[in-house]
Amino acid sequence: MNRRKFFKNSAFATVGTMLIPHFLKAYEANPFGASQSAGKTLVIVQLSGGNDGLNTVVPFRNDIYYRERPTIGIAPEKVLKLNDEIGFNPALEALKGLYDDGLVTVVNNVGYPNPDRSHFRSMDIWQTASDSNKYLTTGWLGRYLDANCHGNDCLAHRAIEVDDTLSLALKGQELTGLALLDPKKLYNQTRNGLVQELSKMKPDAETTAAHPNVSYLYKTLAETASSANYIYDKSKVTHTQTVYPTTELGNRLKTVSELITSGVNTNVYYISISGFDTHINQPGQQERLLRQYAEAVAAFTKDLKSTGKLNDVLLMTFSEFGRRVKQNASNGTDHGTANNLFLIGGGLTPGRVFNEAPNLTNLDEGDLKYSVDFRSIYATLLREWLKVDDVAVLGRPFETLKIVSQS
């Protein structure tokens, strides 16, 4: 048999540090990497399904709103007022508290040119930051990893999605983020059966040259195991004192908080929650989800305050599109376009309503027109929050917005 000479490091023939591949050894020595993106952390909460922005931030002075939404419109006296025009859905009471503390910025009318009303496509566009007529195979946070990967600094866990599977947003050309629902679960997965032993094998130079995909697979496995190990190790001693609601988002934000407190070298966290596709009987469903959202975020913010991290963490919440201005016949709303977006944290200048309320008289086929391209927000977060080159990630310059405190 023409047996290939393959793995140099046999799990059985060698001992000790020989087992650890070089590219892992390199950062064991320098686990925090060279740069920490200015010590800032970005947390993204994606509301999947298309959250109805007009019933989230309600234009309570607008007659058209009440005319188009006779049964699902939220009465002015119930609205938690932010200014003379708009206010929060009453289910966002916990968020209103944060707003009053100057921790929340509301950006209205966020969208992109030629909007797509399909969940999948629009979510693709938000996750890849592409134009609506282009198809990218990498996500904007994956490209953030690519662009900021230097030498020993190329770590999957610099961007973590708190879930079992990884979203396109975190997939780059060279690097992808790490998905974990909780550090222990991932750690156990990498200790299971063959995985642990296989993660220590490294194809030799000959194999790498002849079969680059073999070495790619083993490299991915080794990095996963190493990241899982590192994160589990760092985080197992950290347990927050703050009480979180026992909802999916509550649990996930708690995991994020514990990871941040543990000092892991992660700059970006990603969470998605679903259920916002409210075609039928919207009010009960949406209010339940918004209340869960607000309460989880309030607990997270309180937790950050208690650990002194509030000024170093910024949370952004978006949805792939807003919904039609006019309600449908089932007490629900159908897919729309532009939407509002929240930024939450202590590093904002100053927390407020950033721009004009939606214009309900100037619609595009019954849908809101956007005035802020979502990529302007990404550019701002990249350049002014994470302090990295936004053009390298987004492919071209977008106007940045004055939302991050310069102090």
Added chain:
Amino acid sequence: MKERANKQHLFWRAGFGASPDRLRETEHQSVRKIVRKLFSDSQSFTPLPTVGGEQPNRRELKGLLQEGKLDRDKLKDRIRENREAIRDLNVLWMEQMASGRGALREKMALFWHGHFACRNQNNVRMVQQYTNVIREHALGNFGDLLMAVSKSPAMLQFLNNQQNRKNAPNENFAREVMELFTLGRANYTEHDIKEAARAFTGWGFNAQGEFVFRRNVHDDGEKTVFGKTGPFQGEDIIKLLLERKETATFVTTKLVRFLVNDDLPADQPDHQRIDQLADQFYQSNYDIAGLLETIFTSDWFYEPKNIGAHIKSPVELLAGLQRSLGIKFEQKQPILYVQRTLGQVLLYPPNVAGWPGGRNWIDSSSLLFRMKLPDLILKEGEVTIKPKDDGDVNTELLARKVNRMFAATIDWPAFEKAFQKVRDEELIDELALYLLPQPLTGSQRSLLVARVKKEATRSEQIRTLTTAIMSLPDYQLC
């Protein structure tokens, strides 16, 4: 040995692998003969049958609703039934890939599904028609395939050509037909798209889900496309696209990437080969079978750098696993669950550009899940990974029922029989030779051998080793 590896390579690329028995049948056959058999096995075409009864489409349902013949709850039920039926279609097609005779046809249909990517969740009849179009023409003539897909209601709806009307053109279809289906970027101008969109005005479908040319919304004026002027209709544009050599080059390159090597190396010889193949494709008036035959019988196809160079897509992985061990799932959930968790749901491509493929399939979590998959299927292991909701209230069903077992019948006896005559000390290498594109390394081998209990019977040895070999990162490649 080398010859057997070559045959494995052929079966994997021209299908979803072969059972050990099938492979043995070919022991004394030439590659040419096997290729001929692959084509003859795929000669006949059987359409996927209608599933879930006759489902009225959304518009018909709305009509019934307005006439008071249907209430809201029933409407919701009907939409749900429709989506359920599309999932049934997915499973039926998957069955063809996993155990059908025409593996080559299904493999190529999978390629065309990624090439002519289309998703339509509202009308199972349209989806069925589209799926059967790409299956029927999978090995035929690319021009016929292009025309049939372009006229399929599922595609026309997906790319908004129903809204493409005289005086209010919608360019979506015209753009994608050039950018993704034929010429590729940079081989047309925005002006070409605008003018071609006018030619496609009127192409649409009726309530029965049949193609119709709606003359009254067609723009019958003169159009200039690729420098040629005439009162073109849609068919004329398709013809003009096929006349362009760039179409042959674009499609051939994509096909070679799919069949031969994910990372098409940029070195000169390969490009010359692709040019030659594209020439042949163009000269033959786009004969798909002829092109495939040339590829499968060329020495280049069997060069070591191309063997094991392809990362199996989730559908290839699952179909291959099923084919190797004659696996039949008792229910459809595991099939949908694997597709969903690993990111390739048939009939739900991510967008019109299809699945990016290659290394895009692999990230930390998908790799761990792939390595766990043989355990789930062969040992009915515990399912602990939950795929994401995609946000659409109507597809949430797909994500549920995660905690059920992978109940399946596995044809272990046939598999074990195929290795009956192999001596004990050669068993692991023989299994690896059958399951992997490259032989095991020394360290892999020791790791696997250590998993077999001392007192294990022959049958237990085979099962343990097979499951373990299929759990290697190397099994992701073919």
